Amino acid sequence: MTDTAKKKIGIEVSLAISEAVKQCNVDVVSAYPITPQTHIVEHLAELVAQGELDAEFIPVESEHSAMSVCAGASAAGARAFTSSASQGLALMAEIVYCVASMRLPIVMVVANRSLNSPLSIWNDHSDAMMVRDSGWIQIFVENGQEAYDHIFWCFRVGEDPEVLHPVMLNLDGFIVTHVVEPIEYWSDDMVKKFVPPFNPKIRLHPDQPLTMGAFGPPEIFTECKKAQDEALLATMPVIEKAWEEMEQVCGRRYSAVESYRSEDASILLLTMGSLGETARVAIDEMRENGEKVGLVSLRLWRPFPFEKFKNAVKQAEGLIVIDRALSYGGPGGPVASEIRSALYSEKKRPKITNFIVGLAGRDVQPDDFYQMVERSKKKFKEGTEDQYEIYGVRE
Amino acid sequence: MINVDLYGHLLLPKEEFFTQGHRACQGCAEALAVRIVCKALGRNSIVAMATGCMEIVSSPLPTTAWKIPWIHVAFENAAAVASGVEAGLKALMRKGRIPAKKIHIAGMAGDGGTADIGLQALSGAMERGHDMVFVCYDNEAYMNTGIQRSSATPFGASTTTSPAGRVKPGQETWKKNVPEIMAAHGIPYVATACSAYPLDLFNKVKKAAEVKGPAYIHCLSVCPTGWRIPSGEAIRYGRLAVETGAFPLYEVIDGKYYLTFDFPSLKPITEYFKGQGRFRHLTPEMVERIQKRINEEYEKLRAKCVNITR
Amino acid sequence: MTKPGEQFKWQELAVGFIVPEPGNAREYHTGDWRSMHPVWDEKKCIRCGRCWVFCPDMAVYQKPDSYFTMNPDYCKGCGICARECPSQAITMVEGK
Numbered sequence: 001m002t003d004t005a006k007k008k009i010g011i012e013v014s015l016a017i018s019e020a021v022k023q024c025n026v027d028v029v030s031a032y033p034i035t036p037q038t039h040i041v042e043h044l045a046e047l048v049a050q051g052e053l054d055a056e057f058i059p060v061e062s063e064h065s066a067m068s069v070c071a072g073a074s075a076a077g078a079r080a081f082t083s084s085a086s087q088g089l090a091l092m093a094e095i096v097y098c099v100a101s102m103r104l105p106i107v108m109v110v111a112n113r114s115l116n117s118p119l120s121i122w123n124d125h126s127d128a129m130m131v132r133d134s135g136w137i138q139i140f141v142e143n144g145q146e147a148y149d150h151i152f153w154c155f156r157v158g159e160d161p162e163v164l165h166p167v168m169l170n171l172d173g174f175i176v177t178h179v180v181e182p183i184e185y186w187s188d189d190m191v192k193k194f195v196p197p198f199n200p201k202i203r204l205h206p207d208q209p210l211t212m213g214a215f216g217p218p219e220i221f222t223e224c225k226k227a228q229d230e231a232l233l234a235t236m237p238v239i240e241k242a243w244e245e246m247e248q249v250c251g252r253r254y255s256a257v258e259s260y261r262s263e264d265a266s267i268l269l270l271t272m273g274s275l276g277e278t279a280r281v282a283i284d285e286m287r288e289n290g291e292k293v294g295l296v297s298l299r300l301w302r303p304f305p306f307e308k309f310k311n312a313v314k315q316a317e318g319l320i321v322i323d324r325a326l327s328y329g330g331p332g333g334p335v336a337s338e339i340r341s342a343l344y345s346e347k348k349r350p351k352i353t354n355f356i357v358g359l360a361g362r363d364v365q366p367d368d369f370y371q372m373v374e375r376s377k378k379k380f381k382e383g384t385e386d387q388y389e390i391y392g393v394r395e
Numbered sequence: 396m397i398n399v400d401l402y403g404h405l406l407l408p409k410e411e412f413f414t415q416g417h418r419a420c421q422g423c424a425e426a427l428a429v430r431i432v433c434k435a436l437g438r439n440s441i442v443a444m445a446t447g448c449m450e451i452v453s454s455p456l457p458t459t460a461w462k463i464p465w466i467h468v469a470f471e472n473a474a475a476v477a478s479g480v481e482a483g484l485k486a487l488m489r490k491g492r493i494p495a496k497k498i499h500i501a502g503m504a505g506d507g508g509t510a511d512i513g514l515q516a517l518s519g520a521m522e523r524g525h526d527m528v529f530v531c532y533d534n535e536a537y538m539n540t541g542i543q544r545s546s547a548t549p550f551g552a553s554t555t556t557s558p559a560g561r562v563k564p565g566q567e568t569w570k571k572n573v574p575e576i577m578a579a580h581g582i583p584y585v586a587t588a589c590s591a592y593p594l595d596l597f598n599k600v601k602k603a604a605e606v607k608g609p610a611y612i613h614c615l616s617v618c619p620t621g622w623r624i625p626s627g628e629a630i631r632y633g634r635l636a637v638e639t640g641a642f643p644l645y646e647v648i649d650g651k652y653y654l655t656f657d658f659p660s661l662k663p664i665t666e667y668f669k670g671q672g673r674f675r676h677l678t679p680e681m682v683e684r685i686q687k688r689i690n691e692e693y694e695k696l697r698a699k700c701v702n703i704t705r
Numbered sequence: 706m707t708k709p710g711e712q713f714k715w716q717e718l719a720v721g722f723i724v725p726e727p728g729n730a731r732e733y734h735t736g737d738w739r740s741m742h743p744v745w746d747e748k749k750c751i752r753c754g755r756c757w758v759f760c761p762d763m764a765v766y767q768k769p770d771s772y773f774t775m776n777p778d779y780c781k782g783c784g785i786c787a788r789e790c791p792s793q794a795i796t797m798v799e800g801k
Contacts, residue, residue: 027490028479054490056485059523064471068469068475072443072477076483078482101722202723209462209463213722214722215451215455217710219710222715224456224718411763415778416730416735417735419761423783628785
């Protein structure tokens with residue numbers, strides 16, 4: 001692919017993601033198939049087979065090994081990529097935590113899919129929430145163009161010598177992965193400008209014998225975890241810089257928290273992932289009817305963008321947090337719990353309602369947002385905000 | 396049986412890649428096995444190790460007993476991590492990002508991390524044909540966590556999760572034959588070894604490292620702590636394991652079997668059991684059963700070997 | 706000289722908690738563990754080196770005069786060397 005920049009090509013988003021991975025000239029792809037990520041790994045296998053991508057394609061025997069192979073490859077200094085979802089992510093969860101503590105800059109695309117039981121191949125965020133505390137940099141994208149653009153961002157950020165963290169790109173399974181979208185490709189020059197080659201100083205090689213993954217006795221472990229926490233927090237400047245650089249390269253500006261028609265909004269919706277696009281349609285309709293509603297879409301999940309988030313919501317009276325996962329018996333959906341916690345010590349903070357929607361791919365229409373806004377307005381007025389409500393459940 | 400390498404082991408390279416200061420128990424034949432294996436692998440190697448005795452005793456932060464590059468990630472994925480290192484280096488060398496040179500990749504795990512929790516990753520790595528060696532250090536139980544049984548625990552052995560009591564006689568299943576499982580994968584080189592025969596272990600690891608493709612070494616590693624024997628006896632019991640046929644030494648090279656030592660006759664298994672606390676409770680009936688099985692298995696093995704004159 | 710673990714401040718830890726210095730476990734003297742130690746009778750010693758090869762702690766070394774002895778920093782007193790000596794030249798003696 002030479003200079004196809006600025007030309008839009010209609011392609012299934014999964015395949016566009018694989019094309020971006022190819023353009024990043026990854027060294028090792030370890031792949032285990034799981035719906036709805038299969039097209040990503042299939043296309044990568046195709047690209048390797050056709051000689052378009054010079055990489056080791058390792059068809060592992062489970063997701064646990066998929067992440068382990070990436071760990072070994074990344075430790076040896078190779079650019080490594082894998083993709084998974086749901087049960088696969090759950091199976092590899094052990095290693096997901098390990099590679100973050102070991103600071104191996106692997107990039108993983110998670111095609112968000114519900115966790116069993118019952119078995120479901122459709123989209124929600126329960127898989128992402130399960131590895132929330134793993135120490136990875138985690139982002140959510142809303143559509144195919146964002147997914148394609150952010151593959152470059154993931155390698156750029158994760159492999160930065162000031163960062164050296166694995167990066168997780170979450171996108172809604174089927175809803176985003178399987179749609180055909182017009183994607184504006186990057187030229188190879190643009191990729192070269194934005195994504196430097198991966199050349200880590202710390203790597204496994206006989207020329208510098210070092211030990212990775214030692215065991216940590218109690219007297220040193222706390223310091224290790226503090227160091228890891230500080231390291232993740234310290235990635236923020238590079239994260240922001242990468243988005244600035246990306247705007248220079250492709251013209252699109254992304255940031256950790258994105259607001260839509262929120263400046264004078266009295267009620268804000270907060271979403272992560274593709275629901276944001278549906279919410280915008282609903283907000284436009286509601287605005288036409290005089291409702292002062294807006295949207296805050298959270299792109300950066302970890303490290304949590306406290307300051308940008310607080311700025312985005314501080315002037316609102318009510319905040320409706322949309323969760324696509326549930327914490328049984330907990331104080332709310334995972335996102336709402338974090339939001340409430342982030343705002344707890346603010347002197348002025350909006351009232352909050354929390355709706356759990358779209359579990360296992362159940363469709364969420366603009367009208368559903370309208371309903372949620374109406375219900376929330378009532379709760380705000382009466383002071384009856386509950387911890388959370390599973391929206392649309394038949395009872 | 397006189398050990399033929401009375402002086403021959405002086406040919407072993409003197410350089411140590413596994414250093415003093417590791418926290419293994421006194422008399423640990425597994426630490427000795429690691430020492431010998433590393434001599435055979437040499438300086439141009441990378442080790443991916445599973446959680447277990449050797450991993451814990453050799454890497455307590457902020458120290459390490461390793462003088463070659465070493466990585467530990469988790470318990471069941473030594474073979475997968477080794478696969479990743481192999482694939483990563485292969486890609487980097489092919490793309491000219493690092494100079495091309497032979498680097499031996501070794502996955503290492505205990506019997507638990509090989510035969511039980513690690514079997515899937517090992518099978519996958521062997522099937523995919525990565526150019527690597529996998530060494531199983533078999534001390535016949537989950538020793539690091541306190542002597543719990545594994546599928547490599549021999550029939551009749553008493554461990555903390557297969558204790559010998561009034562109703563149960565210790566381990567009730569036969570030792571899983573992992574070398575045969577590896578041979579069934581059709582890999583170019585499989586061998587059994589024991590640290591009581593250091594020159595043999597050294598030579599087998601050297602062969603395994605030179606082979607193109609996956610190779611597997613199953614090394615019996617006597618554990619005085621877990622087997623309940625005095626700390627100075629590990630080498631003697633390793634020899635007895637081989638001489639009684641409890642752990643025969645052989646190689647499978649491109650599917651052909653080669654017996655390493657063809658003893659004129661096996662010593663009775665009672666000589667091996669005597670003095671091992673984990674076998675103290677065995678009844679004569681159990682010993683007879685075990686002896687019969689050992690004889691049968693040994694004959695089956697001999698029948699397969701191409702280097703035996705019958 | 707590596708600091709003991711309990712003296713590390715979090716800022717002093719290497720990225721990814723790697724140990725950059727190969728073999729620094731040698732700073733830990735496992736010789737403190739032993740309650741018995743091997744003694745060589747050089748009249749019986751045939752300098753075969755079995756004590757050297759079988760020591761799991763690399764605590765036996767060959768002296769310039771070609772006889773073998775133990776390294777008191779690392780010998781754990783397990784007794785393998787004494788057991789394996791073909792000429793019974795090594796005796797395990799009480800005490801460090």
